[in-house]
Amino acid sequence: MTIPDFVHADLEALGFDAPDQTLDRLAAFLGLLLDANARMNLTAVREPDAAWRRLIIDSLTVLPGLDHLGEAGRVIDIGSGGGLPGVPLAIARPDLGVTLLESTGKKTAFHREAIAALGLTNVTSVQERAETLGQDPTHRQRYDAAVSRAVGAMPEVLEYSLPLVKVGGRVLAMKGPKAAEELERSGDALALLGAGDLQVFDAYPESFDNELVIVSIIKDRPTPKAYPRAPGTPHRCPL
Numbered sequence: 669m670t671i672p673d674f675v676h677a678d679l680e681a682l683g684f685d686a687p688d689q690t691l692d693r694l695a696a697f698l699g700l701l702l703d704a705n706a707r708m709n710l711t712a713v714r715e716p717d718a719a720w721r722r723l724i725i726d727s728l729t730v731l732p733g734l735d736h737l738g739e740a741g742r743v744i745d746i747g748s749g750g751g752l753p754g755v756p757l758a759i760a761r762p763d764l765g766v767t768l769l770e771s772t773g774k775k776t777a778f779h780r781e782a783i784a785a786l787g788l789t790n791v792t793s794v795q796e797r798a799e800t801l802g803q804d805p806t807h808r809q810r811y812d813a814a815v816s817r818a819v820g821a822m823p824e825v826l827e828y829s830l831p832l833v834k835v836g837g838r839v840l841a842m843k844g845p846k847a848a849e850e851l852e853r854s855g856d857a858l859a860l861l862g863a864g865d866l867q868v869f870d871a872y873p874e875s876f877d878n879e880l881v882i883v884s885i886i887k888d889r890p891t892p893k894a895y896p897r898a899p900g901t902p903h904r905c906p907l
Contacts, residue, residue, distance in 0.1 A: 669699035672717055678725050681873065686760065693759045693786055694724050700782045701750050708774050710750035726842070726880060727753030728760055729871035730815055733840040733884055739763040741812045746798050746828050747771075747819035751779050753842065754815065758791045767811070768793040769801060802831035802896040809834050809890065817842040822850035822883065823857040823906035830861040831891045839863075841883040842871070851883070857907035861895055864888030 671691055679686050686694075698719055705711055713719045730753050734743065741764045745754030748768040758766040768779050768791065779793035794801065801807045814829040814837075822841065829839040843850070847868060858866070864886045871880040896902060 669695040669702075669716065671695050672720060674717075675720055675725065678721070678876075679728070681875070682725075682729065684728060684731065684760075690759055694756055696786055697751070697755055697759065697782060698724055700785060701778075704778050704781075705750070708778070710775065710778060711752075723750075723752055724756050726871070727756035727817070729880065730757060730840050730842065730882060731760060732869075733815075733838065733882055734761060734764065734813060737761075737764060737812050740765065742810065743767070743813045743815060744769055744807075744811045744832055746814055746816040746825075746832070748779065748793075749775060749817075751782060753817055755779075755782065755788070755791065757815065758788060759786075762790055764790060766791045767807075769798060770795060771797045797899045798828035798832070799896040799899040799902065802828070807832060812837045813840060814838075815840045815842070820903060821906065822847070822854045824902045826854060826857040826861055826863065826885070827896045827902040827907060830863060830885075830887055831896050833887045835862070835887055835890060837887050839883070839885040839887070841885075843881050843883055845879045845881075847881050847883055853906075858885070860892065860907060862887050862889045862891045 713722050743764050744767045746769050748754050748770045754766050754768045770776050776793045776795040783791050811832050814833050816825055825841050867884045868881050871882050872878040
């Protein structure tokens with residue numbers, strides 16, 4: 669897939685110095701995603717230029733939240749869908765281990781096809797619900813960071829994410845202009861699930877006219893064993 673000129677300009681404006689090999693892999697992934705999207709519903713974004721901006725560049729705005737992670741840091745992408753933001757982050761940070769968590773079989777099948785086609789050795793895909801994985805000892809409180817994009821309101825996102833993150837790790841949730849309103853309703857979830865320091869920062873500089881924000885939450889104590897609750901409960905009865 670061709671890399672539009674604006675991609676270089678946008679990434680430079682965001683302070684990302686992406687080598688040509690990284691950009692080529694991002695382009696290859698986007699090509700695979702849009703091709704597969706013609707056969708299955710992976711994303712509502714179908715036009716290539718819009719896909720670069722809303723899928724690839726949006727995903728890379730999470731990178732500053734991972735700056736604290738050294739080599740072999742572990743990241744889980746919750747509700748990964750078409751592999752976003754997890755695959756672009758894994759391409760940009762090949763030193764990290766990235767797990768794509770998705771409950772839909774056809775989407776995890778696409779993940780595995782893309783991982784193989786791109787030769788990515790730092791990405792794995794798991795077909796499971798976040799509520800189930802959060803109670804699995806091999807995943808519970810094992811990750812340095814949990815990232816998510818469009819998986820629900822903040823109380824729901826927190827119950828999916830915080831049980832999977834180590835004490836001292838962080839949740840990075842990509843949210844739109846309703847983030848502040850959602851956080852106002854998240855007091856019980858923050859208190860119950862082990863949340864500590866909370867920050868909200870703009871994903872883009874003001875010149876981009878983009879309202880995407882990143883909600884960053886440090887986990888400062890273990891999540892009680894009762895959470896996450898049974899599959900479906902966080903959505904039906906948010907904390």
